[in-house]
Amino acid sequence: MAERMQFEYNVEGGNFSRAGFASSEIKKILKKLNVDIAIIKRTVVATYEGEVNIVAHAYSGTIYVNIDTEQIRIRLKDEGPGIPDIDKAMEEGFSTASSEVREMGFGAGMGLPNMKKNADEMHISSEVDKGTEVEIVMYLNTKE
Amino acid sequence: MKVKEIARLLDARIICGQEHADYSIDVAFASDLMSDVLTLKNDNVLLITGLANMQTIRTAEMSDIQCVIFARNKRVTPEMIALAEDNELVVLECRYSVYKTCGLLYEAGVDPIF
Numbered sequence A: 001m002a003e004r005m006q007f008e009y010n011v012e013g014g015n016f017s018r019a020g021f022a023s024s025e026i027k028k029i030l031k032k033l034n035v036d037i038a039i040i041k042r043t044v045v046a047t048y049e050g051e052v053n054i055v056a057h058a059y060s061g062t063i064y065v066n067i068d069t070e071q072i073r074i075r076l077k078d079e080g081p082g083i084p085d086i087d088k089a090m091e092e093g094f095s096t097a098s099s100e101v102r103e104m105g106f107g108a109g110m111g112l113p114n115m116k117k118n119a120d121e122m123h124i125s126s127e128v129d130k131g132t133e134v135e136i137v138m139y140l141n142t143k144e
Numbered sequence B: 001m002k003v004k005e006i007a008r009l010l011d012a013r014i015i016c017g018q019e020h021a022d023y024s025i026d027v028a029f030a031s032d033l034m035s036d037v038l039t040l041k042n043d044n045v046l047l048i049t050g051l052a053n054m055q056t057i058r059t060a061e062m063s064d065i066q067c068v069i070f071a072r073n074k075r076v077t078p079e080m081i082a083l084a085e086d087n088e089l090v091v092l093e094c095r096y097s098v099y100k101t102c103g104l105l106y107e108a109g110v111d112p113i114f
């Protein structure tokens, strides 16, 4: 593969019918690059959780994807209400999701912990009333 | 168990993915909560759900789930079918409740995940 590839996708807050579009595109790219299927699954599940979080909790966002021969780095940055207490948000079961989000099959407070479980690294920062940034890193050469 | 055998057992309609009706299912999971489905690590999972929206199909796509059964006559929309076809998913519509669907599958030997 080329030394380094970059992609970005816009995500619209509140638009559930489109949620997952970016993660789906990323999955197609990783498949084309012949990335190990177990790594693809962990990557897209974590990315999709992050994408749904932007749709469910923020106003708009961008997903930046960086792939090189060593790792996949995905940064999900949004403009939104931010997360006042990140430790609390990372707890399984903590959710402020609206009833609309729950009707879509989400809002169990499992997304952020599930991202952490699937990613090799996860970094999260947030500013109240500004937005949130979650970065996940997946290692590509764990087999040796 | 093969998808086509499942369809017969449940008297279910194959809505799309007929050409993949030979898929073999290892285990089944029933949920309307996509948050929960996304935590599964197994391969070849059969999803039984009463939640019929785009996110059900998206969740299956991300989780590498190849077969989804919509129970209790929940109808899939053309938009859902198009996305399912893109992802080579088999989608079944079944008139039985989630409970009965699961009961029949369990009785027929389809294993649970947990």
Ligand SMILES: Nc1ncnc2c1ncn2[C@@H]1O[C@H](COP(=O)(O)OP(=O)(O)OP(=O)(O)O)[C@@H](O)[C@H]1O
Pocket: A049, A053, A054, A056, A057, A058, A078, A080, A081, A082, A083, A089, A090, A094, A095, A096, A097, A105, A106, A107, A108, A109, A110, A111, A112, A113, A132, B035
């Ligand atoms: N991008 C975001 N912007 C603002 N708040 C967020 C964002 N992501 C997560 N949160 C906050 O953190 C909480 C926990 O997030 P998490 O993804 O774990 O659960 P959830 O989205 O509520 O439900 P689930 O992911 O199970 O569907 C959310 O309910 C919300 O309060």
Ligand SMILES: [Mg+2]
Pocket: A049, A052, A053, A106, A107, A110, A111, A112
């Ligand atoms: Mg979430």
